[in-house]
Amino acid sequence: MDSLTLRRPDDWHLHLRDGAMLEAVTPESARHFGRAIIMPNLVPPVITGAEARAYRDRIMAAVPEGSGFTPLMTLYLTEDTDPADVVKAHAEGLVTAVKLYPAGATTNSASGVRDFDKVRPVLEAMAEAGIPLCVHGEVTEADIDIFDREATFIDRVLDPLRRATPGLKVVMEHITTKQGVDYALAGGDTLAATITTHHLVINRNAILVGGIKPHYYCLPVAKREEHRIALRTAATSGDATFFLGTDSAPHLDAAKEMACGCAGIFTATNTLSVLAEVFEQDGALDRLEAFASLNGPAFYGLLPNEEMVTLTKGAPVDYPARIETGDGPVTVFDPMMPLHWHVS
Numbered sequence: 001m002d003s004l005t006l007r008r009p010d011d012w013h014l015h016l017r018d019g020a021m022l023e024a025v026t027p028e029s030a031r032h033f034g035r036a037i038i039m040p041n042l043v044p045p046v047i048t049g050a051e052a053r054a055y056r057d058r059i060m061a062a063v064p065e066g067s068g069f070t071p072l073m074t075l076y077l078t079e080d081t082d083p084a085d086v087v088k089a090h091a092e093g094l095v096t097a098v099k100l101y102p103a104g105a106t107t108n109s110a111s112g113v114r115d116f117d118k119v120r121p122v123l124e125a126m127a128e129a130g131i132p133l134c135v136h137g138e139v140t141e142a143d144i145d146i147f148d149r150e151a152t153f154i155d156r157v158l159d160p161l162r163r164a165t166p167g168l169k170v171v172m173e174h175i176t177t178k179q180g181v182d183y184a185l186a187g188g189d190t191l192a193a194t195i196t197t198h199h200l201v202i203n204r205n206a207i208l209v210g211g212i213k214p215h216y217y218c219l220p221v222a223k224r225e226e227h228r229i230a231l232r233t234a235a236t237s238g239d240a241t242f243f244l245g246t247d248s249a250p251h252l253d254a255a256k257e258m259a260c261g262c263a264g265i266f267t268a269t270n271t272l273s274v275l276a277e278v279f280e281q282d283g284a285l286d287r288l289e290a291f292a293s294l295n296g297p298a299f300y301g302l303l304p305n306e307e308m309v310t311l312t313k314g315a316p317v318d319y320p321a322r323i324e325t326g327d328g329p330v331t332v333f334d335p336m337m338p339l340h341w342h343v344s
């Protein structure tokens with residue numbers, strides 16, 4: 001097969017940031033994607049409906065003319081979040097989901113949740129109104145090894161939380177482990193999981209072998225090869241539980257290439273070419289549409305995009321090693337293999 005036509009894909013987990021970064025990275029996602037779930041971990045975070053509205057306006061101003069790209073907004077859950085504000089913002093169509101960051105788990109998560117009992121009323125209101133909760137699933141206890149933080153979160157936090165709030169729709173964001181795959185598969189129709197582009201390609205060796213490679217560092221950190229294989233099997237299976245959330249997370253190179261580098265991998269620019277390569281390698285090109293274009297909207301209760309995109313196989317794809325922002329360059333994910341699928 002050297003040509004593949006599918007519904008225009010969506011990105012169910014995307015960081016667009018703000019200011020000069022927002023301006024530089026928005027066109028990179030708008031070029032190929034129809035919609036994207038926009039993560040709210042700005043400084044300060046997007047907590048209220050009013051803040052989401054203002055942020056959506058700033059994003060729309062950065063969307064290139066003629067692009068149909070639609071940002072789907074999320075609210076950053078805090079221990080002080082007002083359930084009524086969340087329900088109202090969702091009912092107005094302003095907000096699609098709410099994001100749970102355990103405090104301290106990842107970039108700009110300091111205002112996240114410490115005491116999960118404090119957010120129970122919000123979660124109950126969300127279950128009632130059918131508002132999905134997107135979860136960064138890692139514990140933050142110092143005595144839990146960073147490579148075990150996702151599996152431990154499932155047992156200690158996610159499973160009790162879901163049992164306490166039956167009916168709540170949950171998306172396990174950017175799963176990185178076999179335990180994540182297995183738990184998502186067993187969760188019935190109120191549970192789904194996003195998988196990033198980069199976690200289908202790299203294991204932890206990419207970060208640590210031959211020198212320390214900050215552009216392969218993200219959270220949750222890439223795990224052992226057996227986990228990458230489990231993610232590949234899940235993504236390429238076509239199972240409706242799994243869909244694309246790139247977690248494209250731009251940081252200035254200057255903030256990654258330093259003694260304490262930021263977590264995040266920027267994949268918006270070449271994600272579709274990488275995914276086509278991955279699905280082709282696994283003999284699953286016919287299931288790329290399910291993963292990138294169909295399963296996400298089905299879980300969120302939306303229709304797939306009407307528009308189609310065509311991927312064509314040819315000479316290696318030329319993509320920039322980094323993109324420029326007004327504040328400095330951002331390195332684009334290097335999948336360490338040539339890409340042959342062009343998007344038109």
Ligand SMILES: NC(=O)N[C@@H](CC(=O)O)C(=O)O
Pocket residue numbers: 015041106107136217218219220247249250263264265
């Ligand atoms: N994935 C990352 O490594 N970083 C994300 C935060 C997140 O999604 O956890 C970011 O905002 O930079």
Ligand SMILES: [Zn+2]
Pocket residue numbers: 106136173174219220
């Ligand atoms: Zn996260």
Ligand SMILES: [Zn+2]
Pocket residue numbers: 013014015039247249
């Ligand atoms: Zn993210």
